[in-house]
Amino acid sequence: xxxxxxxxxxxxxxxxxxxxxxxxxxxxxxxxxxxxxxxxxxxxxxxxxxxxxxxxxxxxxxxxxxxxxxxxxxxxxxxxxxxxxxxxxxxxxxxxxxxxxxxxxxxxxxxxxxxxxxxxxxxxxxxxxxxxxxxxxxxxxxxxxxxxxxxxxxxxxxxxxxxxxxxxxxxxxx
Amino acid sequence: xxxxxxxxxxxxxxxxxxxxxxxxxxxxxxxxxxxxxxxxxxxxxxxxxxxxxxxxxxxxxxxxxxxxxxxxxxxxxxxxxxxxxxxxxxxxxxxxxxxx
Numbered sequence: 001x002x003x004x005x006x007x008x009x010x011x012x013x014x015x016x017x018x019x020x021x022x023x024x025x026x027x028x029x030x031x032x033x034x035x036x037x038x039x040x041x042x043x044x045x046x047x048x049x050x051x052x053x054x055x056x057x058x059x060x061x062x063x064x065x066x067x068x069x070x071x072x073x074x075x076x077x078x079x080x081x082x083x084x085x086x087x088x089x090x091x092x093x094x095x096x097x098x099x100x101x102x103x104x105x106x107x108x109x110x111x112x113x114x115x116x117x118x119x120x121x122x123x124x125x126x127x128x129x130x131x132x133x134x135x136x137x138x139x140x141x142x143x144x145x146x147x148x149x150x151x152x153x154x155x156x157x158x159x160x161x162x163x164x165x166x167x168x169x170x171x172x173x174x
Numbered sequence: 175x176x177x178x179x180x181x182x183x184x185x186x187x188x189x190x191x192x193x194x195x196x197x198x199x200x201x202x203x204x205x206x207x208x209x210x211x212x213x214x215x216x217x218x219x220x221x222x223x224x225x226x227x228x229x230x231x232x233x234x235x236x237x238x239x240x241x242x243x244x245x246x247x248x249x250x251x252x253x254x255x256x257x258x259x260x261x262x263x264x265x266x267x268x269x270x271x272x273x274x
Contacts, residue, residue, distance in 0.1 A: 007176050011184045018188050018211055022195035027203050034207050037188075041214055044184070047176060048221045053236055057217075060240050065210065065247045072251045073203055076258050086200075094197030102190025109182040117175055122225050124233055132230050133237065144241045151245035158252035 007047055014040035027078050031069045038062045052126040181222035189215035202254050202264040206247070213243050 013036065020033040038061045045054035133141060188211060195208030217236045224232025254264050261268055 003176060007180065011180075014184065015187055015191070018191045021204070021207055021211060022191050022199070027201055027207075030204055030207055034211065037211070038214065041218060044181065044218060045221055048181065048225045050221050050224070050233055053221060053233055056237070056240060060244060061210075061214070065244055068247055068251060069203065069207060072255060076255070076264065078201075078203070078264070091198050095194060098190050098194035098197055101193055102186060105186035105190060106183050109186050110179055117178070117226065118228050120228075122228050124224070124230055128230060129233055129237070133234055136231075137234050137238075140238060144238060148241060148245050151248045155248040155252035158249065159255040 003047065006043070010040040010043040013037070014044070027073050028070070031066060031073060034069075035062050035066045038066070049122045050124045052124065052129050178222050178226045181218060185215045185218040185222070188212075188218070200265050200267055202257070202266050202269075203251075205266065206250055206254070210243065210247070213239060 017033040017037040017040070021030045021037065024030050024033065038057060042054040042057040042062070045051070045057055192208045192212035192215060195211070196205050199205055199208065217239055220232040220236045220239070224230065224236075257269055258264055263269075
């Protein structure tokens, strides 16, 4: 019973902070809310008997990727910017389309969701995951390392300054 | 034990919120964060089905998705920095051309 309470508490946290990411106009608040949502998702992974992935979620997503987002937001000095409210018809269409899409997803997942869990514990600690990774997925693993190297080189080339561009002064226009 | 479809419904809600953000927001970095939100919703589905069918392959796919999300974040944010250097804005309405 305590498990259900934990599930609902952290599910509510994940959904509320995800809604803050979508609705709040300040990107710094959005990034910090996304970190909170990722922590709640790490709790979900623990409830799903995958503690290794919960640790990876905290280290890689909340620790590395979101720090990168915050660095870029602060580097670009965006924290005081407000989005102008334009195109109300398109905004309304976006909200209704995504709401209909979400309702359809929930309907079909609840309709075709399997309910019976198999017997026995699901062993998914770091040892088991590592053994399966290097048995069956060694080639994709190496490909991911090459992809990350390519991403590093691409990020360096893309973000390097080319030519003399005057730096923005004061409050930047969004 | 919590039934699998509750996790699936949570994942569907998070994915729909991410879709909503991508469709309605105009700040490029916020759109990017909503994409990360959708990636995480799909990860939750992978892990839920991995436990449902006692298949560890789902967890390994989540590992690869995390690595690719990291690469995507690095390249995407570098694109936004470059865009900001050229236009002094990251409003995606201002960046609707594929050249200069």
